[in-house]
Amino acid sequence: MIDDQQNAMSEADGCRLGTILVVDDDPGVLEALETLLVDEGYHVVTACHGRAALSYLAEHEAPCVILLDMMMPIMDGYGFLAEQRQHPAFSRIPVVVLTAGANSNRVRALCPTGFLSKPVDVDALLAFLEEYC
């Protein structure tokens, strides 16, 4: 589910930094991440599974970074990464995987830009974002 309203609101707030696409099936986690990142000055858009994230990418300007959960219904993080790779424009976007239980070796084999376990090390997450946004 893409939150276009939030998009408009964030722009009105005059955020200083770039856009981050957060992909997670848990509304609680999405909301909490958004709260934290908006406080830090980022513009946040959200998607609740891989398929929704791909639709967002197809219709919008590329975000600076994608924060990606792995275990999701409809299209999981593995499916998303596989499709993102195929697409020349999407494949350049850095992806930071945030996962609560996925097989870390399997995730690392897909070479995401970053890999953080949930609960998230916020300092490490913000350091990543600072580098790419």
Add this chain to the structure above:
Amino acid sequence: MVAADVDSGIPAVGLLPWGSHFCQFYDSQRDLADALVPYFLAGIRGNAQCVWVTADPLRAHQARDLFRAAVPNIDALERSGQLEIIDYQDWYLKTGGLKTETLHQMWIERQAIALQKGYSGLRASGNTSFLEVCDWKSFADYEARLTGAFRGHRIVGLCAYSLGRCNSDSVIDVVRSHQFALTRRANQWELIESSSLKIAKEELRQLNEELEERVRQRTAELEEALRMREDFISVASHELKTPLTSLQLYIESLLRAGAKGTCSAGQLAERLTKAKAECGRLEKLVNYLLDFSRALSGQLALTPEEVDLSDVARMTAERFSENLDKAGCKLSLRADAPITGLWDRLRVEQVLVNILSNAIKYAPGAPIEVTVTEKDGHAVMSVRDHGPGIPPQDQGRIFDRFVQLSPPEHHRGGFGLGLWIVRKIVDAFRGSLDLQSEPGAGTTFRVTLPRVPVQSE
């Protein structure tokens, strides 16, 4: 333990366990040569020490010539001591001081020496054509003793008997004193086994097959249980970490906003409320795990009281309405008449909540119908969803613990325990639980509860 089989070298005999003691009835020199040459060649190949005691009609020099045709380095084998081909007269001279009562010990000692020298064991054969000069009775006793003596040792022994010289009595003695007999009739090798041995072997073979099948089954079951447990641990940690992550992110955001002095009182209250909600989610999950552990040890506490099942269904539907709205599921309830019974109210609620949770998880956006009726003196509560249905092959395991029909990567949340706990509660009420489902046509869960108090066990 002497368990491994060795190659007898004789195709009709095949593999033999160490400790075998068998006999051959021969008609001609050719019979002897055709059995004993391959027998000893296999012994040499298997690094056994070989002792071939010969007699008419196949004497040592003839045996040596036959062997040489197959193994040119026979002289080296004899010099090294691995192969000994000796006529019975010379053998008798060597062992003449031994009485048949103690002769079996000589074989055991020779085996021990062979093992010391690094051989795999001892392979021996003797021809008994000289027996007419011996006392048959004591020789037959010696043969019978050998069968017992060889057991548990790395010895294989083949005794050759001339058919022409055996009378019917001695044939019976010989067959009885060996594990089995080998003979050639009409150019075909035949094994003569006692019927009890045959039956025992067949029973052993069947037992072995059954045992192997059981081991295969048990291993597959254990592997499946292990895989389910691993999946459960992965799912449980994911489930617990998810609200923990939200909680931690809210606290981090408050700390950071506090440090920067940018947090308004309204924001503070809003974020703390959300953090509290995540604590509630965590608590529910932990209670769920506790229920699981109690149900597993059969300690689901039940406090029966007079309960109206229709009322329970109405209240539960009301309390569950937020979740139903979120999932886009419209619930229609038919629970007109009060259906009372002696049940634990909270557990009955839990049954309905778990079935409804299952429905909104797998059939979001589709209507759900709940009905409460009475049938044959029992209370019946059924929940019908309009989801994808449950494939027939999964219907049997849907109430098992840790079962989630979507693969872990497509995890839809939850521990995979909801319907298992439903079954445990219904069992505790001595009720029954069944489902009707067809792929594409939704699922109906039906809970039938007796209205009488639960008998404690």
